[in-house]
Amino acid sequence: GESVGLHLPTLSVQEGDNSIINCAYSNSASDYFIWYKQESGKGPQFIIDIRSNMDKRQGQRVTVLLNKTVKHLSLQIAATQPGDSAVYFCAENRAGGYQKVTFGTGTKLQVIP
Amino acid sequence: EPEVTQTPSHQVTQMGQEVILRCVPISNHLYFYWYRQILGQKVEFLVSFYNNEISEKSEIFDDQFSVERPDGSNFTLKIRSTKLEDSAMYFCASSGGPGTDTQYFGPGTRLTVL
Numbered sequence: 079g080e081s082v083g084l085h086l087p088t089l090s091v092q093e094g095d096n097s098i099i100n101c102a103y104s105n106s107a108s109d110y111f112i113w114y115k116q117e118s119g120k121g122p123q124f125i126i127d128i129r130s131n132m133d134k135r136q137g138q139r140v141t142v143l144l145n146k147t148v149k150h151l152s153l154q155i156a157a158t159q160p161g162d163s164a165v166y167f168c169a170e171n172r173a174g175g176y177q178k179v180t181f182g183t184g185t186k187l188q189v190i191p
Numbered sequence: 192e193p194e195v196t197q198t199p200s201h202q203v204t205q206m207g208q209e210v211i212l213r214c215v216p217i218s219n220h221l222y223f224y225w226y227r228q229i230l231g232q233k234v235e236f237l238v239s240f241y242n243n244e245i246s247e248k249s250e251i252f253d254d255q256f257s258v259e260r261p262d263g264s265n266f267t268l269k270i271r272s273t274k275l276e277d278s279a280m281y282f283c284a285s286s287g288g289p290g291t292d293t294q295y296f297g298p299g300t301r302l303t304v305l
Contacts (some may be wrong), residue, residue: 121296178236
């Protein structure tokens with residue numbers, strides 16, 4: 079069945095360092111992946127996405143890597159800032175008419191000033 | 192920047208009462224969604240809506256739930272007879288296209304059922 083999950087529940091990072099948040103998925107049919115950031119009391123905020131025909135995509139200070147061989151996804155945040163403190167969810171969607179986004183359990187990123 | 196808005200931000204109701212949660216999706220979007228998040232848990236899909244009908248729903252979305260787009264801007268979620276376990280954050284989302292189009296989420300409505 080479909081499953082999107084995260085390796086670590088909490089990640090503490092020193093301000094200025096790079097952060098890496100990992101995610102595993104089990105459904106080989108998954109072909110679209112999204113990273114969302116959720117700050118306390120707010121809705122999920124889109125960060126970056128990647129389709130299964132790519133293995134890397136870069137945004138502003140963020141990079142997503144996709145390894146389809148081992149069904150692994152990661153989010154890299156460069157020069158982590160206090161404002162990056164939040165819960166990060168990887169999520170999966172599938173082409174072919176499916177519309178729901180399936181969320182993982184989330185990793186809490188704590189930035190130490 | 193366009194955004195999804197939701198009202199109210201917090202709704203408190205008695206068990207058995209009906210509640211309506213309201214959302215205004217991004218204006219040129221065609222696909223609308225409701226998700227919920229029980230405290231401390233992951234976000235769960237409830238339902239998607241396109242062309243004035245439900246296109247996909249989860250097992251959570253039973254007969255107590257309904258959705259409606261009563262006019263050109265609002266999208267509502269109704270829970271007919273609330274239960275204690277309906278207490279959660281409810282997020283509305285919208286996208287310009289189906290499937291792999293980015294879904295943008297609103298700030299959520301916190302529903303507390305007493």
